[in-house]
Amino acid sequence: MNTTQRSELFELKGVYPQLQQLLALRKYTQQLDLDTQIRTSPSAGNWQTRMRGRGLDFAEVRLYQPGDDIRSIDWRVTAKTQKTHTRVFTQERERPIILAADLRSDMFFGSVNCFKSVACAGVMSALAWVALRSKDRVGGLVIGDSSHIELRPKASRQRVLSYIRYLEQYAGQLHSPIATDAKQSLDQLFAKLKQVSRPGSAIYIASDFHDIDTLNKGRLLKLAQHNQVTFIVISDPLEWQLPSQLNLSVTDGENTSLLRQSKANLMKNREEQIAKFCKPLNIEILSLSTSDSLLKVLEQRFTPHHYLNKKQRSRL
Numbered sequence: 001m002n003t004t005q006r007s008e009l010f011e012l013k014g015v016y017p018q019l020q021q022l023l024a025l026r027k028y029t030q031q032l033d034l035d036t037q038i039r040t041s042p043s044a045g046n047w048q049t050r051m052r053g054r055g056l057d058f059a060e061v062r063l064y065q066p067g068d069d070i071r072s073i074d075w076r077v078t079a080k081t082q083k084t085h086t087r088v089f090t091q092e093r094e095r096p097i098i099l100a101a102d103l104r105s106d107m108f109f110g111s112v113n114c115f116k117s118v119a120c121a122g123v124m125s126a127l128a129w130v131a132l133r134s135k136d137r138v139g140g141l142v143i144g145d146s147s148h149i150e151l152r153p154k155a156s157r158q159r160v161l162s163y164i165r166y167l168e169q170y171a172g173q174l175h176s177p178i179a180t181d182a183k184q185s186l187d188q189l190f191a192k193l194k195q196v197s198r199p200g201s202a203i204y205i206a207s208d209f210h211d212i213d214t215l216n217k218g219r220l221l222k223l224a225q226h227n228q229v230t231f232i233v234i235s236d237p238l239e240w241q242l243p244s245q246l247n248l249s250v251t252d253g254e255n256t257s258l259l260r261q262s263k264a265n266l267m268k269n270r271e272e273q274i275a276k277f278c279k280p281l282n283i284e285i286l287s288l289s290t291s292d293s294l295l296k297v298l299e300q301r302f303t304p305h306h307y308l309n310k311k312q313r314s315r316l
Helices: 003-009 019-028 034-040 075-081 116-133 157-172 186-196 217-226 266-281 294-302 304-315
Strands: 048-052 057-063 085-092 097-102 138-143 148-154 202-207 228-235 248-251 256-259 284-289
Touching: 019 116, 019 157, 034 116, 075 085, 097 116, 097 157, 097 186, 116 138, 116 157, 116 202, 116 228, 116 284, 116 294, 138 157, 138 186, 148 157, 148 186, 186 202, 186 217, 217 266, 228 266, 266 284, 284 294
Parallel strands: 097 138, 097 202, 202 228, 228 284
Antiparallel strands: 048 085, 057 085, 138 148, 248 256
């Protein structure tokens, strides 16, 4: 089954995510591989670790350093150069996958196909299934306006199912794009990530990042220094451009607000702000619109052929 056929069979729709559809993503994501993005990311240095002594794959021969395992000394090179050299090996180590979903009230909006909250639940469910198939430990964080859940990384189908059910639950609780009470900030999401992640994790954060200005830069810096971080930026076409000469109103059934053309470039400004945060820290950005085919976006990023072609084109 090719990408087009998969996209025709699976498409996110509606105001709320459907549990059966999130579970069905398991069979539609078998061609995806998170290693594609992890291994080619500029911040993915922790995926392999240098071992003093024996490992899985030979890496190089270098000058002996105090503390090196004497069993790894390369006597042939040592005799030839008259300087002690040691063989260095690399060994793959476990890399937990942490999935953080922003399901606060601002995500309850959409004009094409589905709401942003549905797209968020879909992309996080898909990545959870891919990680499980790779036998990675999967941990999760879901944040709402006033509550959140944390799931420690664990390599089990039950952990993935629990996470997906929480995604459906939190998205299903939304009823307005305007929070009725004081809501948690994006910075609080990042603070909570410390509770479920450990250095060396691959962290995927799905949000519209509407309040990225609340983010503590020091907190983000520390997170990016010790982990491979990806921002999945979710948007809707109306956040980019309203129809020309047209003002639209949005309502939650009780309150009505007017969307003016002057407000419609907010997403472009937000995108620039996100890039300023991410570029210096080598944080990857994956854009997902409610008008996009989820599977096509994921295949462009998480299959070796598509991802490497994209990287090569970006250098031209």
